[in-house]
Amino acid sequence: MCASAMYAAAAVEAGAPIGALASVAGWFHDAASVAPFYGGPAGVAARLERARQAHERFLATGELAMVPAYEEGNELAGMFIPMDYYAAGRRRALRRAPVRMRKDP
Numbered sequence: 001m002c003a004s005a006m007y008a009a010a011a012v013e014a015g016a017p018i019g020a021l022a023s024v025a026g027w028f029h030d031a032a033s034v035a036p037f038y039g040g041p042a043g044v045a046a047r048l049e050r051a052r053q054a055h056e057r058f059l060a061t062g063e064l065a066m067v068p069a070y071e072e073g074n075e076l077a078g079m080f081i082p083m084d085y086y087a088a089g090r091r092r093a094l095r096r097a098p099v100r101m102r103k104d105p
Contacts, residue, residue: 006069039075050076 005023012018035044054065071077 037081 008018008021008023012021031044035041038044038047058064068074068077070079070083072080072082074080
């Protein structure tokens with residue numbers, strides 16, 4: 001569920017002995033309810049602009065920009081406020097090297 005869907009997919013990719021995987025990575029909300037979480041309309045606009053720039057860079061170079069799904073205090077991350085589910089104990093956020101992907105030739 002949620003960001004753990006990414007962790008499970010990464011485990012499968014790494015060869016974990018998992019026979020089947022189903023995931024739900026939804027965070028269902030509307031524009032009005034999410035805007036305050038990211039700093040209001042200006043914060044949402046800034047995130048969309050960073051996404052646009054990353055897309056342009058990918059088209060030009062094949063480099064895929066990545067941000068953490070969760071990193072407390074890092075406003076570039078998908079979620080950045082203190083959240084026990086993502087950061088506490090054995091469930092804490094995982095550190096991973098940046099992924100480099102290339103566009104199809």
